[in-house]
Amino acid sequence: MFEKIEVMRMARALGHHASQRQITVARNIANADTPDFKARDVQSFADSYRAASEPLRATDPRHLQAPGWSPAARQVSDETGVSPNGNSVSLEEEMLKAAEVKRSHDLSLGIYRSALDLMRTSIGRRA
Template sequence: MFEKIEMMRMARALGAHASQRHLVVARNIANADTPGFKAADTASFADSYRSAETTPLRTTNARHLALPEWSPVTRQTGDETGVSPNGNSVSLEEEMLKAAEVKRGHDLSLGIYSSALDLMRTSIGRRA
């Protein structure tokens, strides 16, 4: 029942994305001293959520607008600028910033999910 509600699907997908990115950041931090290790990152949530959509918007009338083909601005990261002499490209400072972003994304998904549940409780007549 709840998987058909777009807001609930988005909150669940945001939480899953935060979990996946947390694993990548933790792997980067764990291999900060491994010679030759290349730091990795996941795609942004907007890009991954948009690509996961399987059904495009339908236009049933010629006056309807189709799905726009714009893309959000993504943050540029330096690829090989901070490589250490042993070939490792992990920057602990950058990974800690990514960890803070992951926490913020996870908290956002929990907030959206909680608000959606409160909204559903209110709509069926129960107090939140």
């Protein structure tokens, strides 16, 4: 039943994305001293969710595409320096990513909790 509600599906996907990114960040930190290890990261949630869901369709032929200068068209590139032993892990960047992961996970739980409270209220039960 809940998989048909878009908000619930999005909250679940955000939580799954946060867990995958946490695994990737933990692997990067664990291999911070491994020679020739290249830091990895998963694609952003917006890109992965858009790729997994149905493509957006224009409801009106007069709608315009996003211009190149808008935030919607911006591409993020992570270029990090490489240490003398070939390792590209930066512990500072990984700690920032870990904080972003926690924020994403908390957001997914908050959205899920709010959606459940809304559903309980709509059927006459108080949270």
